[in-house]
Amino acid sequence: MIDTTLQDALRKKEIWAIGGGKGGIGKSIITGNIGIYLARLKKKVLMVDADLGGANLHTTLGIDVPNVTLSDFLNRRVDTIQDVIIKTSIPNLSLISGAQDFLDAANPNFAQKTRLLRHLETLDADYILLDLGAGTSFNILDFFLFSDYGILVVLPEPTAIENTYRFIKSAFYRRFKRVVTNQGIRDLIDAAMDQKNSMGIRTPYELIEHVKQMEQEVGEILELEVLKFKPKLIVNQVRTKNDIQIGFAMKSACQKYFGIDLEYLGYVEYDDCVWQSIRSKRPLAVEYPYSRPSRCIERIVHNLLKKEQLSLNVLY
């Protein structure tokens, strides 16, 4: 169990974004249950369903389709973001749902997006969890980069792993573009995002080398950005010890290929009870608090609060 000494881990508000290229890998379920565990530690938690156009965070929490949603805020049907927050049956846990939004909600314009992010920063909460959608669209990447901590969920399957690397790469280049003002270099970054570009830039390292040749200083700034970018990783639906190993392998590959420090937060074991809890529309942490997946998520919350990561010892 998580001990109470953790509770004074941090008083400052933190925004966590949970994403990871592929759909159906358990982002919403993990977000929902992390939220519940945080709320049980007497943290004020606000969950935001930022999966615009495919929202179902409310369902993983067992809440019926709410009256007010994020699109009411985006379309200015309400004045402040406070008006779209709904209380859940769990103390300290509230939700901004994205359900039943207008069909165009998946593509908020720039003004809507910045307004949302600005308002989020004013809210009174210890933790704000952003549940991101699938894919690597600019909206998703921007939410991911805006947050204090970006968490990636991956399954031990080639499809999910492929999308995770794609997500990291896209987020990376988008972050690069935000810090660079020189148009020539911006064009270079755009060109580098095309994997088959004519300059032969395949890794971020090669891109930085190229940029350095154009402008030494900008190259150094980008290098700093690489060091600051520290996404976290959760491996979901783990069935064997080898699946756990995949997290460490991805960490090593990211270090060598991208030069970034991927933090391996933990894994969630595969169990039918997750599926059963979804079917019964009750959150896993409430329905099966002592199941193995619940324990795993608890451990992840523990690691998140203590700013720790999984060590290789779990394998031996």
Place this chain on the structure above:
Amino acid sequence: MIKKIINLNYYELLEVSPAATKQEIHKAYERIRRVYEPNSIALYSLFTPEESAAMQQRIEEAYRTLVYEDNRKRYDASLRARNRLEGESAPPLQPKFQPQVVQPAFSLPSENRYLGSAAPASQPLKQVPPEPPQEKATPVDNLIAEFTGPAIKILREQRGFTIRNIADITKVGSRYLEYIETESFNKLPQRPYLRGFLAIYAKALGCNPERMVSDFIKRYDAAVSQKQK
């Protein structure tokens, strides 16, 4: 700052500290080799088959260099030389490296914290090999009451070594290692040879050779004298 894969030195490649012991290097090699297997799904879409084949080859190279003491000493020297060359333009201060003392633990595998230092280096920037550390006996773990054959076997398994690995490292025949572990005293060689085997085996396991030798020889003598009676 960020290094291209081909520019990583062998320690960075295997993700061990330059002060890593033989066992740590072996363990890290086993792990890293599995990570960069050509079919490894964790690398899916990141590396091409040619790249991972090249990587595999470099990992083998790194292991073969670091696991043999002579090769490693030569490699460390060349790394230091290269570092000095590069460091000439930079401030001449060489950071003093503190070799880590590894405390072998006689505990259950699940709580084996011994391999903590083999974890991927969080600060990959300071990968300069240390000056060769002074020969120093590793502290013996008091939890081991007596080094009996089975105890040695458990210790070896905890470290993740097979008999074969130990035979490769120590150059002691695997037969004799097995006889030591099963305490087949009548099949073991004469006392002086046995002492040598035990000492080298103890070193490979990272425990105090003196204690392991004296404990085991005591048992050997007892068994032999009983037989003579």
